[in-house]
Amino acid sequence: MRRIWKIGLVVVFGLGLAGCAWLFAPPQAVLTASVTSPLTVQFDLSGSTGDIVSYTLTFGDGSAAAEGSDITVAVVHTYEDPGDYIATLTVQDARGRTSSASVGITVSAAPTTTVSLGAVPASGPAPLDVEFWATISAAPGRRIKHVALDYETDGTPDFESDVDFATYDWWIPDDSSPYTYNDPGTYTATLTVTDDATPAQDFTATATITVTSPPPVITAFTATPQTPSAGANVTFAFEAEAGDAARKLVKWELRSGDGYVVTVVLPTPASTLNVTQVYAGGYAQTGSYTATVKVWDDLTPTANTDEVTLDVDVVAP
Structure with a gap:
């Protein structure tokens, strides 16, 4: 009888341990999330198991965590900005053991005008x-x-x-x-x-x-004579003015059309120009040439310019 009693005690005690396993099993966190409206998410903690006495839920967006003890109550959180977030649930039982579970949240920007x-x-x-x-x-x-x-x-x-x-x-x-x-x-x-x-x-x-600022303007451009003989002097003259009072002229250039070029950077910027330039010896060959005068102002980083052309017909002496 004593032997049978011992066996019975072991069996009963073993059954007791099996029936009370939940008292010793560590907690298990389970977290799911569903979007209920744009940027608002409902978190379901109720799938967590164990003798849970407290939980902490962080949302991954820098806002304050939600804390509590009743995992049957859903937690609602609103994300203010679109982005990818990771929400993490940590549960703790009476023995101080913890378990964590995470879920990714992608918040898209709501359609807008x-x-x-x-x-x-x-x-x-x-x-x-x-x-x-x-x-x-x-x-x-x-x-x-x-x-x-x-x-x-x-x-x-x-x-x-x-x-x-x-x-x-x-x-x-x-x-x-x-x-x-x-x-x-x-x-x-x-x-x-x-x-x-x-x-x-x-x-x-x-x-x-x-x-x-408005660009400079060349108001006059002449060649004297405009129908010169080959080898004769030609006097070019032009007048120009800056586009407005805020600008000054800083450079001019004259091209005869046959390779003769004069470029002048003004030592003192001017509001107006009245220039006469003699092309000594003139055009060597007969024919039609296009003379060009161009002026620059002091606008930075890219100067305003103006350019005017003039046809010169060179005849035989």
Whole structure:
């Protein structure tokens, strides 16, 4: 009887251990995630097993972790920015043992209204006439109700109109009327479109316009005589002026058309030029030649220039 009792004790004790295995098994973390709306994720912790007394859930985006003890309650978190994140659940049991599980979260940017603005041309000398091209695509389910274009971003729209469209890819204004930038400088034009959301949302696009000083102007260019005999002196004369008061002339060049070239860098920049240059001995051969005069101003990094040509017919002596 004593032997049988010992065996029975072992069997009963063994069955007791098997039935209470959950008291000694380490916890097991299980984490799943589902997107319930754009950028908002619901985390399910309930698949975790063991005698769990606490959990910590980090979201991978630098925000504060969620902590608690009831794994049956889902945790909801909103990701503010698109990107790839790793959320990690760590559970702990009463004996201090832990287990972790992670899940990857990819948050895509929600569809939104897109706007772009182009300037044609985007740069040039003053006065510069610029036309604007707009490409607009409303977010799914939305329509654009108002557009406003501020040519110099001074806070006051120069053109605005109530509209009703989902997409637009055309000149704005739609008659392609240009805006004239009269003074040198860098300008920013801003297009603002308003959709039909409640409340309405504004979306903007900008274009940069660079207006340089107007180029210099050669106001006169002559050759005396303009029909010289071969071997005779020819006197070239020209007058030029800078494009505006902010610029100076710094260089000029004369080409006779037969290889004679004179290039002069002015020791003192000037607002105007009145130059006479004698081509001593003139053209050696009869024929028709194209003489050219060119002037440069002091605009940097690329100077403005002007160039004028003159036909010279050389005859036999």
